[in-house]
Amino acid sequence: MKIIKAVPEEFLNGLYLIPTDRGNLLELDENGNFEVVNNIAIIRVLATPNLKKAIAKIVYQIKDKYYLFKNHKKANWLKNLLEYMNNKIEFDKYYRAKKAWYRGIGDLFRNIRKWEFEKVVGKIISLLKVLNPIVVFDVHDIRKWHYRKSFINFVKELRKNSISVVIRYPIDCHEEIREIFPEGILNTKATIRYFAKVHGYYISDRVAEYLLKITNGNLETIYLILRHSKREIKNLRELKIPWLRILPYIVDSKYRKLVEVIIELRKFKVEDITYKVNYKLSTIYRYLDELVELGILTKIKHKGKVRFKIRLNRNILLTLLKKSKNNYLHWFSIFLLDSIPWDIQIFEFSKSI
Template sequence: MKIIKAVPEEFLNGLYLIPTDRGNLLKLDENGSFEIINNIPIIRVLVTPNLKKTISKIVYQIKDKYYLFKNHEKANWLKNLLEYINDKIEFDKYYKAKKAWYRGIGDLFKNIRKWEFGKVIGKSISLLKVLNPIIVFDIHDIRKWHYKKSFIKFVKELRKSNLSVVIRYPIDCHREIAKIFSDGILNVKASIKYFAKAHGYYISNKVAEYLLSITNGNLDVIYLILRHSKREIKNLRQLKIPWLKILPYIIDSKYRKLVKAIVKLRKFKVEDICYRVDYKLSTLYRYLDELVELGILTKIRYKNKIRFKIKLNRKILLELIKKSKNNYLSWFSIFLLDNVPWNIQIFEFSKNI
């Protein structure tokens, strides 16, 4: 929920998927929550195969919020009731407004208990259209459900009414969820904006998209780039990428110690670097030749002596970032932020920044 709360505007007008840790989902005995962040209502409930219980939980979260249902012209069902309530509120007749609201909500709960499906769906969606919240569904493990069609159809009905839906689920259920909700969006861009915001940086959508494209969700590299940029990055020209500082962490880890020494020297002979690393001479020559093949170094022969020079080719460096073994699938590495009380000090490179 940290991601949604930090950038709720990024979860409007769509169906969004958030894989997370099981321990970060609502427990079976938790009712859910209702919050308003940046003037955007957020309803969070735990979903079960029983649609009746799911809708009941949603209605329970809004049962006391009569004062928020102002745009009654969006309603199909309950339009007269909402219009009456707004008129009473306008003339400070809160008692009458509240009384009418609770009578209407009481009828809706009665419809749910009797499971009068048409009335339940019509009234519930009508109320949600007026409120226009982000509806967050926590799912424990949809693979264990014997019957899931009713929930899937309900989500589709919500989307037909242009309501914003977020589905949060355990990471190991991702394949199943992605298959069921094929139009769901993994909002990695929002996660990168959240990560930046948590460290005191404001970045635009364009910058977030670019960081995702070049790092594939590698948070170590994203932090290094932000660390050497301005606090507010509105466009790509303001984004500074410290390639020399990043290089040791995007290369294969076996070269890391050597590349750190190379970055300090820039130009060198073998004898200049051999005392900085504890490699056998044969290993050192092999590693240097492999770095030349990777396009990281240039080998220069001059007067029967071999010199090396660091070579920064942007295209090669971007490929190295994408191939880095530290790059998890972007949705996996980034969305773990939602449940881990992370600290930048745990990052391997942080002490060298």
């Protein structure tokens, strides 16, 4: 939920998916919550196979928020009620508006108890269209649901009426959720913006998209790039990538100590580095040849002697950056931001920057 609250505007006008930690989801005995962030209402409830309960929980969250339902022209059901309320509020007759609202909500709860499906769905969708919130459904292991068609259809009906929906679920259910909601968007761009905001950096959508593209969601590398840029990065020109500082962390870890020495020397002979790294001479030669093949070093032969020189080719470095630490899907790491209290001290190389 931290991600949604930090950048709610990034979760409007779509069906968004957020894989997260199980412990970060609502429990069965929790009602959910209602918040307004940046003038955007956020309704969070637990979704279960019982659609009746899920809708009742949404209504429970909005039952006291009559003053937010102003744009009654968007309503189909309950239009007369909402228009009446707005007229009374306009003339400071809040008591009458409130009384009419609670009467209407009471009728809706009765419709839910009797499960008058057409009335219930019509009324709740009308209310949500007027409020224009982000509806967040926390879903536990959907693979164990015996019946899920009604929930799926309800989500699709919400989207059909242009209501923003976010589904939060355990990471291990990701493939199942993707299959059920192929139109769902993994909003990785929003998580990068949130991550930057947590550490005091404000970045544009384009910058977030570029960082995600070049780092494959590697948070350590993203943080290091941000550390050497301005606090507010509006465009790519303002983004500074400290290649020399990043290089030891985007090559294979076996080269790390050697690359750190190479960066220090810039230009060297083999004998210049033998005493600085605890490797056998044969290992040093092999690693140097491999770094030459990677395009990080240039090998120079002059008067029978071999020298090496560091080579910073942007395209080669970008390729290495994209491939680094690619043993997990990028969304896995960045979406755990929603449940882990990130701190710069967790980063592998935070002490050296």
